[in-house]
Amino acid sequence: MAEHYTSFSRDDTRWLLQRVTAVFLVGVLAFHFMLLHFVHHAYEITLAGTTARMSQPGYFITMVSFLIAGTFHGVNGVYNALVNQGIEGTPRTIVKYGLIIVSLLLIAQGIRVAWAMTGGQLI
Amino acid sequence: MPADRVGWHTVDSSQTTILAGSNPEVHMSQSYDRGLVENFGRWTEFSAGMWAWVFHKFTGWVLIGYLFTHIAVLSTAIEGASMYNGTLQGLEALLIVRFMEVGLLAVAVFHILNGVRLLFVDLGLGLDAQDKSFYASLILTGAIAVASIPTFLGGAF
Numbered sequence: 001m002a003e004h005y006t007s008f009s010r011d012d013t014r015w016l017l018q019r020v021t022a023v024f025l026v027g028v029l030a031f032h033f034m035l036l037h038f039v040h041h042a043y044e045i046t047l048a049g050t051t052a053r054m055s056q057p058g059y060f061i062t063m064v065s066f067l068i069a070g071t072f073h074g075v076n077g078v079y080n081a082l083v084n085q086g087i088e089g090t091p092r093t094i095v096k097y098g099l100i101i102v103s104l105l106l107i108a109q110g111i112r113v114a115w116a117m118t119g120g121q122l123i
Numbered sequence: 124m125p126a127d128r129v130g131w132h133t134v135d136s137s138q139t140t141i142l143a144g145s146n147p148e149v150h151m152s153q154s155y156d157r158g159l160v161e162n163f164g165r166w167t168e169f170s171a172g173m174w175a176w177v178f179h180k181f182t183g184w185v186l187i188g189y190l191f192t193h194i195a196v197l198s199t200a201i202e203g204a205s206m207y208n209g210t211l212q213g214l215e216a217l218l219i220v221r222f223m224e225v226g227l228l229a230v231a232v233f234h235i236l237n238g239v240r241l242l243f244v245d246l247g248l249g250l251d252a253q254d255k256s257f258y259a260s261l262i263l264t265g266a267i268a269v270a271s272i273p274t275f276l277g278g279a280f
C-alpha cells in the first residue's frame with residue numbers, strides 16, 4: 001500500500017497549479033456556501049441581494065477569481081484524469097483544445113453574468 | 124496495460140514512506156501491482172486509499188459539472204430581476220432541488236476535506252495517519268451534511 005494515489009505526475013506544472021488553485025478554493029468555496037446558505041438562505045436570493053453583493057469591488061473580484069480558479073482546477077482535473085487513463089495522440093490533442101475552449105467560454109459567460117449582476121453599479 | 128500505469132506509481136524513494144508501515148511487502152523502488160483502479164469490478168479489493176481516490180474523483184467531477192450548470196442558471200441575471208428571481212425561487216421550491224443541494228454540500232465538503240488531506244500528504248505531513256484522516260474526512264462530511272439539513276430544507280415544506 002505504498003502508493004500515493006494521484007492522477008498527476010508530480011514534476012508537472014499542472015500538478016502544481018492544481019494544488020495552488022486548491023488552496024485558494026478551500027477558502028472561497030467554504031465562504032460561498034456559508035454566505036449563500038447560512039447567512040442568506042438560498043431560497044431568499046434575489047437579484048437585488050446579488051447586486052448589492054456583486055457591486056462591492058472586493059466581492060466582485062473574489063467571485064471572478066473563484067470562477068477562474070474553479071474552472072481551471074476542475075477542467076485541469078478532468079484533463080489530468082483522462083491523461084492518466086492513457087489518452088494519447090490526436091484524441092488527447094482534441095480533448096485538450098476542446099477543454100481549453102469550453103473553459104474560456106465558461107469564464108467569459110461567468111464574467112458577463114457577474115458584470116450584469118453588478119447592475120452597472122460597480123465603480 | 125503499461126506497467127507504470129498499473130500500480131499508479133512506480134514507488135520511488137520519496138514515496139515509500141507513504142503508508143508503507145502497513146505493508147511489509149513494499150520496499151524502496153519497488154512498484155506494487157494492484158491493477159487498474161478504474162476496474163471497479165475489483166472494488167471489494169479496494170483499500171482505504173483507493174476509496175479516497177475514487178471519491179475524490181467523483182466529487183471533483185460533480186463539482187465541475189455543477190459549475191457549468193450554476194453559471195447557466197445564474198445567466199438569467201442578464202434577463203433581469205423577474206427572470207432571475209423567478210428561476211432561482213422556482214428551483215428552490217422543488218423539494219428534489221433542496222435534496223440535491225444537500226448532496227452538493229456533502230460532495231463539496233468531502234472534496235475540500237479530502238483535498239486538504241491530500242495537500243498535507245503532498246507536503247509529506249501526516250503520512251502515518253492517512254487512513255485515519257480519510258475516515259475522519261468521511262465522518263466529518265456526514266456530520267456536516269446532516270447538520271445542514273434543517274437550513275437547506277428550511278421553508279421548503
Ligand code: HEM
Pocket residue numbers: 029032036037042045049050051053054063064066067068070109110111113114186187189190193194197224227231
Ligand atoms: C447550492 C449551493 C450554492 C448556491 C445557493 C450558490 C448561489 C450563488 C449565487 C446566488 C451566486 C451569485 C452571487 C451572489 O448572489 O452573491 C453565485 C455565484 C457563484 N457561484 Fe455559487 N452557489 C452554490 C454553490 C456553488 C459551488 C459548489 C460553486 C463551485 C463549483 C459555486 C461557484 C460560483 C461562482 C464561480 C460564482 C460567480 C459567478 C460569476 O462570476 O458569474 N457556487 N452562487
Ligand code: HEM
Pocket residue numbers: 005006007008018019022023025026027029030070071073074075076077078080081179180181182183184186187188190234235236238239241242
Ligand atoms: C474547495 C477546495 C478544493 C480542494 C482543496 C481541492 C483539491 C483537489 C486536489 C488536491 C486534487 C488533485 C487530486 C489528485 O492528485 O488526483 C483535486 C482534483 C480535482 N478537483 Fe478539486 N479541490 C477543491 C475544489 C474543487 C472545485 C470547486 C472543483 C470543481 C469546480 C474541483 C474539481 C476537481 C476535479 C475535477 C479534480 C480531478 C479529479 C480526478 O482526478 O478525476 N475541485 N482537487
